[in-house]
Amino acid sequence: MSFYTKTYAQRAEAHPSPAAKQLLETIERKKSNLCVSVDVTRKADFLAVIDFVGPFVCLVKTHIDIIEDFDHDLVEQLQVLSKKHDFLIFEDRKFADIGNTVSLQYSSGVHKIASWSHITNAHPVPGPSVITGLASVGKPLGRGLLLLAEMSTKGSLAVGSYTEEAVKMARANKDFVIGFIAQRRMDGVGLADGEEDADFLILTPGVGLDTKGDGMGQQYRTPRQVIVESGCDVIIVGRGIYGNPKALDRDSVRSQAERYMKEGWNAYLERIGKNNQTS
Numbered sequence: 400m401s402f403y404t405k406t407y408a409q410r411a412e413a414h415p416s417p418a419a420k421q422l423l424e425t426i427e428r429k430k431s432n433l434c435v436s437v438d439v440t441r442k443a444d445f446l447a448v449i450d451f452v453g454p455f456v457c458l459v460k461t462h463i464d465i466i467e468d469f470d471h472d473l474v475e476q477l478q479v480l481s482k483k484h485d486f487l488i489f490e491d492r493k494f495a496d497i498g499n500t501v502s503l504q505y506s507s508g509v510h511k512i513a514s515w516s517h518i519t520n521a522h523p524v525p526g527p528s529v530i531t532g533l534a535s536v537g538k539p540l541g542r543g544l545l546l547l548a549e550m551s552t553k554g555s556l557a558v559g560s561y562t563e564e565a566v567k568m569a570r571a572n573k574d575f576v577i578g579f580i581a582q583r584r585m586d587g588v589g590l591a592d593g594e595e596d597a598d599f600l601i602l603t604p605g606v607g608l609d610t611k612g613d614g615m616g617q618q619y620r621t622p623r624q625v626i627v628e629s630g631c632d633v634i635i636v637g638r639g640i641y642g643n644p645k646a647l648d649r650d651s652v653r654s655q656a657e658r659y660m661k662e663g664w665n666a667y668l669e670r671i672g673k674n675n676q677t678s
């Protein structure tokens with residue numbers, strides 16, 4: 400049986416990584432494969448959006464360096480919301496430096512990402528040392544790393560042999576790498592004869608139901624295209640849910656989050672061959 404047709408629960412049970420297991424269990428418990436990307440620049444808006452979408456998500460994705468009034472209290476409140484609504488936190492930091500530097504960027508500075516973010520990600524461009532550096536900080540804390548095997552943007556250079564090398568790099572470091580940011584399943588990519596594949600999670604940005612792009616290179620596909628046709632595991636949605644950050648509206652944000660959650664879950668049920676139960 401390939402990972403494509405396995406349930407989140409089956410995968411959670413068998414997964415060796417604590418971070419991946421936690422995410423898969425959360426997905427199953429909440430019946431949500433939705434990750435909301437909260438790209439707003441004010442602390443109050445950031446926390447408000449997370450509180451609105453909390454009931455509908457398995458994961459909240461942050462870009463902590465875009466918050467203008469960041470402080471330690473923000474991290475504390477984020478952690479309170481994570482417990483209140485039962486979701487994990489993913490800082491989309493896209494580390495891409497030598498091992499020593501990324502270990503410092505991950506552990507230190509103003510943001511101390513490793514102390515609160517269950518999952519983070521890295522570009523494979525520096526080679527395996529980027530994983531070694533991040534693992535030296537994150538592994539003892541039970542954190543997980545995603546490699547950027549592909550990007551959603553027009554003209555991305557993360558294709559072909561670059562993507563294949565990223566997958567091989569992940570397989571060689573599966574004690575810390577739990578999956579990929581990618582546009583499709585990576586099962587079997589670059590697999591050597593006789594080598595067994597690992598259960599990598601595929602988290603996919605570039606998801607939108609109402610538009611095809613944003614005029615700045617972003618390209619959107621629907622949850623069904625992403626989950627059923629491309630076999631990805633988690634949909635990442637930002638502006639499709641919170642809209643214009645200058646005009647946040649609680650009811651609209653909540654109803655969009657619920658809409659994407661249902662679309663994502665129904666697509667998953669279709670993929671594993673079960674009837675739609677939530678439409």
Ligand code: 5BU
Binds near residue numbers: 438604605617
């Ligand atoms: P949007 O508002 O749904 O377009 O936001 C998408 C988010 O996902 C945003 O935070 C990006 O930084 C992030 N992203 C992406 O869009 N495409 C990628 O390939 C990667 C990350 Br990697």
